[in-house]
Amino acid sequence: MAQEAQKEMSMIIQKEMVSDLFNELARAKETGKKVCYTFIPGNLSELIRTFDMLPVYPEINALQSAMRKKSGGYIKEAEKHAHSEDVCTYVKCDVGMMLKGNIGPTGEKIPEPDVLLLSYTGCFTFMKWFETLKREYPNAKVIMVHTPYQENSEITPEMTQYMVKQFKEVVIPKLEEVTGIKYDEAKLKRHLTLSAEAEDWITRIFDTTKHRPSPIDAYFAGVYYIGPINIGFRGTQEAVDYYKELYKEIMERVAKGLGPITPEGEMKEEKFRLVVEGPPNWTNFREFWKIFYDMGAVIVASSYTKVGGVYDNGWRHDPERPLEALAEYCMNCYTNMNIPQRIDLLSKCIKDYQADGYLTNSIKSCNSFSAGQLAMMREIEDRLEVPVGFIESDLVDPRYFSYSNIKNRLESYFQMLDQRRVIGADIKEVEA
Amino acid sequence: MKSLEQIVNECKELAFDLHFTRAKEWKAEQEGRVVVGYMPIYFPREIIHAANGLAVGIMGGGDRKQIIKGDAYYQSYICHIPRSILELVLDGHTEHFDGYIFPSICDVIRNLSGIFKQQKIGKFVKYMDFPQNFLPEIGGVFYQQEMEHVLRYIKEINGVEVTPERLNHSIGLYNRNRQMIEFIYDIRQDFPWRLSIEDVYHIIRAGMVIPVEEHNALLEQVCAHIAKPIGVPQDKIKIVVSGAFCEQPAVGLIRAIEQAGCYVVDDDYMLGSRMIEGDIDTTTDRPLEAISTAYINQSRYSSCIYDVSNPKEFRLAKIVKDRGADGVIFASASFCDPSLLDAPIFQNAFNKMGIRYIAFQYSENINQFKVIKEQVGTFSDSIKLWEDEPVVTINA
Numbered sequence: 001m002a003q004e005a006q007k008e009m010s011m012i013i014q015k016e017m018v019s020d021l022f023n024e025l026a027r028a029k030e031t032g033k034k035v036c037y038t039f040i041p042g043n044l045s046e047l048i049r050t051f052d053m054l055p056v057y058p059e060i061n062a063l064q065s066a067m068r069k070k071s072g073g074y075i076k077e078a079e080k081h082a083h084s085e086d087v088c089t090y091v092k093c094d095v096g097m098m099l100k101g102n103i104g105p106t107g108e109k110i111p112e113p114d115v116l117l118l119s120y121t122g123c124f125t126f127m128k129w130f131e132t133l134k135r136e137y138p139n140a141k142v143i144m145v146h147t148p149y150q151e152n153s154e155i156t157p158e159m160t161q162y163m164v165k166q167f168k169e170v171v172i173p174k175l176e177e178v179t180g181i182k183y184d185e186a187k188l189k190r191h192l193t194l195s196a197e198a199e200d201w202i203t204r205i206f207d208t209t210k211h212r213p214s215p216i217d218a219y220f221a222g223v224y225y226i227g228p229i230n231i232g233f234r235g236t237q238e239a240v241d242y243y244k245e246l247y248k249e250i251m252e253r254v255a256k257g258l259g260p261i262t263p264e265g266e267m268k269e270e271k272f273r274l275v276v277e278g279p280p281n282w283t284n285f286r287e288f289w290k291i292f293y294d295m296g297a298v299i300v301a302s303s304y305t306k307v308g309g310v311y312d313n314g315w316r317h318d319p320e321r322p323l324e325a326l327a328e329y330c331m332n333c334y335t336n337m338n339i340p341q342r343i344d345l346l347s348k349c350i351k352d353y354q355a356d357g358y359l360t361n362s363i364k365s366c367n368s369f370s371a372g373q374l375a376m377m378r379e380i381e382d383r384l385e386v387p388v389g390f391i392e393s394d395l396v397d398p399r400y401f402s403y404s405n406i407k408n409r410l411e412s413y414f415q416m417l418d419q420r421r422v423i424g425a426d427i428k429e430v431e432a
Numbered sequence: 433m434k435s436l437e438q439i440v441n442e443c444k445e446l447a448f449d450l451h452f453t454r455a456k457e458w459k460a461e462q463e464g465r466v467v468v469g470y471m472p473i474y475f476p477r478e479i480i481h482a483a484n485g486l487a488v489g490i491m492g493g494g495d496r497k498q499i500i501k502g503d504a505y506y507q508s509y510i511c512h513i514p515r516s517i518l519e520l521v522l523d524g525h526t527e528h529f530d531g532y533i534f535p536s537i538c539d540v541i542r543n544l545s546g547i548f549k550q551q552k553i554g555k556f557v558k559y560m561d562f563p564q565n566f567l568p569e570i571g572g573v574f575y576q577q578e579m580e581h582v583l584r585y586i587k588e589i590n591g592v593e594v595t596p597e598r599l600n601h602s603i604g605l606y607n608r609n610r611q612m613i614e615f616i617y618d619i620r621q622d623f624p625w626r627l628s629i630e631d632v633y634h635i636i637r638a639g640m641v642i643p644v645e646e647h648n649a650l651l652e653q654v655c656a657h658i659a660k661p662i663g664v665p666q667d668k669i670k671i672v673v674s675g676a677f678c679e680q681p682a683v684g685l686i687r688a689i690e691q692a693g694c695y696v697v698d699d700d701y702m703l704g705s706r707m708i709e710g711d712i713d714t715t716t717d718r719p720l721e722a723i724s725t726a727y728i729n730q731s732r733y734s735s736c737i738y739d740v741s742n743p744k745e746f747r748l749a750k751i752v753k754d755r756g757a758d759g760v761i762f763a764s765a766s767f768c769d770p771s772l773l774d775a776p777i778f779q780n781a782f783n784k785m786g787i788r789y790i791a792f793q794y795s796e797n798i799n800q801f802k803v804i805k806e807q808v809g810t811f812s813d814s815i816k817l818w819e820d821e822p823v824v825t826i827n828a
Contacts (some may be wrong), residue, residue, distance in 0.1 A: 082776040124539045128773035134740045151559035162574040340544025372543035382504045
């Protein structure tokens with residue numbers, strides 16, 4: 001029988017927040033609140049809240065379906081309708097869920113969108129996904145915000161202005177039209193102030209992995225930590241309170257010298273500290289995580305927890321420049337950064353969090369992450385002389401999770417890390 | 433005037449000269465010339481021409497370049513073209529290129545630009561973010577800024593300041609180029625036997641690696657030849673090929689489709705050369721704005737352009753109708769997100785419209801097409817048998 005997972009107060013708070021959101025969504029028709037489908041990278045939570053809308057994140061529905069073992073069926077349903085085996089499985093899972101009645105993770109029907117708000121950030125497939133959704137929901141208002149890519153490792157004034165003009169002349173007027181609510185910049189600024197506060201807290205939280213042992217796993221637990229800030233609560237007091245509570249709990253663990261909490265309780269011994277690039281597999285999430293904590297491996301930083309925003313380098317939503325802040329936020333999400341920037345960011349993580357290794361989990365159906373990962377890995381290996389590892393899985397397609405292959409590769413990788421450590425110790429001894 | 437056979441043979445050599453020899457010679461002929469490689473699909477070559485440069489299309493190595501180094505950069509589930517482009521570059525095929533442009537097509541090509549940057553390949557690397565906002569005062573302005581960025585890179589190399597006069601002249605040359613390519617397709621619509629689709633492919637692809645003036649001279653002659661009643665009609669259906677706009681099918685596959693019983697009366701193989709429909713204004717003192725406006729208002733449907741205000745399925749259906757085609761072949765490169773993600777949209781719509789189609793996938797380096805040829809042949813036969821079926825209706 002599966003062991004009961006250890007629950008802390010922050011987990012309970014988050015569960016309630018998410019559950020309330022889905023309940024609100026289920027009652028959207030009664031309450032008259034407008035429903036806005038949008039994506040995590042470049043999500044405009046503050047603007048959505050300014051117009052009193054309720055967000056739906058198709059990729060969150062997909063990963064939740066995977067964790068509930070429903071994604072395989074949904075994907076097959078989509079493939080029956082001409083969706084290729086070789087494309088993003090989030091899309092297919094979402095389409096399959098829709099074809100099967102759009103029943104959400106709580107078992108209630110997810111309402112149809114009033115608005116499809118596409119802040120097209122860092123992922124080409126998002127655009128195709130919304131083209132598909134538009135055809136399924138012809139009555140929904142479609143709003144496209146084109147986020148320029150940081151192709152030259154920078155955000156230029158022209159890029160920001162391009163986005164601000166889109167907000168002013170396209171996005172806001174259309175949101176006013178759909179919701180019947182006048183744009184209230186003061187309200188947006190209040191949300192942005194709270195966003196910056198939550199961003200401060202989450203940065204502190206992910207920075208606690210500098211401790212030894214690390215009090216958290218910044219990947220497997222990290223995906224839960226980023227929940228509130230990414231799925232519509234950024235810009236609320238609830239999110240700030242959640243992160244304060246979470247930080248308090250983590251610091252208590254630091255004070256006691258405790259390692260991260262896993263689904264099977266506290267991790268006793270920290271043997272390996274890793275930085276992971278790429279999203280996790282969701283269909284076998286617990287099995288996947290278990291391979292790591294059984295081997296004493298803790299993830300001290302991950303790129304995936306930065307898809308909804310990169311706050312490491314000090315950037316925060318600035319309420320004094322509200323639309324510029326929204327623009328910069330979108331452009332600053334991880335997958336909107338070019339390959340050299342990604343390499344620099346992950347190299348910094350490896351150094352700052354004293355990682356023993358760098359591991360890539362390459363996702364079959366996510367080119368936004370996967371294309372270029374091998375070059376990144378090689379560059380990081382050359383630059384930092386850190387042992388690198390490589391495994392392959394998928395987001396939500398259970399057909400592409402091979403437990404034995406992944407376990408074998410990881411075991412070999414951990415053996416290599418162990419050997420490096422022994423050799424390193426021998427060299428130090430000789431030098432001494 | 434050269435014979436059609438001579439021209440086609442010349443174009444065959446040029447189109448698949450993976451050392452880009454003509455570009456190299458052209459650059460050496462005069463100091464200050466620059467050569468800029470660009471990836472599929474579309475790039476406004478006019479601006480490079482006006483800056484004393486030659487924009488050269490890099491369409492991958494096809495089935496003519498063995499991939500060794502490129503495979504080390506890409507997982508098996510990523511399409512083939514980025515690895516063959518890298519192979520060409522790392523093997524020194526493009527040593528004479530000054531810079532590289534990566535138009536926004538998909539995440540793979542986008543991230544390939546990052547690999548080029550990381551490896552410091554060329555004097556500049558530019559990911560060209562085409563606007564997905566189609567308001568001239570918003571997306572149009574952004575697009576002009578993107579083109580200005582490219583021109584700044586070139587000016588740093590050769591010091592050439594692009595004037596409106598120079599740019600208008602260059603636009604005029606490319607307008608003529610597009611007119612003649614469209615003439616070829618218009619002729620083939622009614623007389624596809626006059627020039628095979630394989631020959632058309634070579635002729636257009638050659639234009640991606642030579643100066644536009646030289647390509648125009650070739651096209652003038654081709655147009656003159658095919659304006660005359662040449663060739664012998666065969667009993668084949670007419671079809672449109674869609675989805676093969678980036679990674680190119682091997683020439684053998686292009687040939688096989690026609691041999692299997694289908695005249696290809698329209699396609700998107702060389703979409704970049706045909707992206708702009710009609711002429712771009714050459715009389716303005718703001719030619720970058722003219723290029724931008726043309727992109728916004730006169731682009732063909734493309735899997736890379738957000739289409740909710742102008743749905744692609746109706747645009748393709750209109751091409752089918754206008755060309756008098758009997759059906760569509762959806763040919764997608766394996767793992768090509770833009771093409772494959774569009775497939776359900778097209779196919780669901782065509783099921784409702786009654787447009788007949790088949791779909792298959794290919795890879796640029798695969799040159800065994802027996803199964804595809806049989807599939808196409810069956811498609812052709814089945815349409816011939818259904819000749820009395822009602823014609824396509826489009827309710828856009």
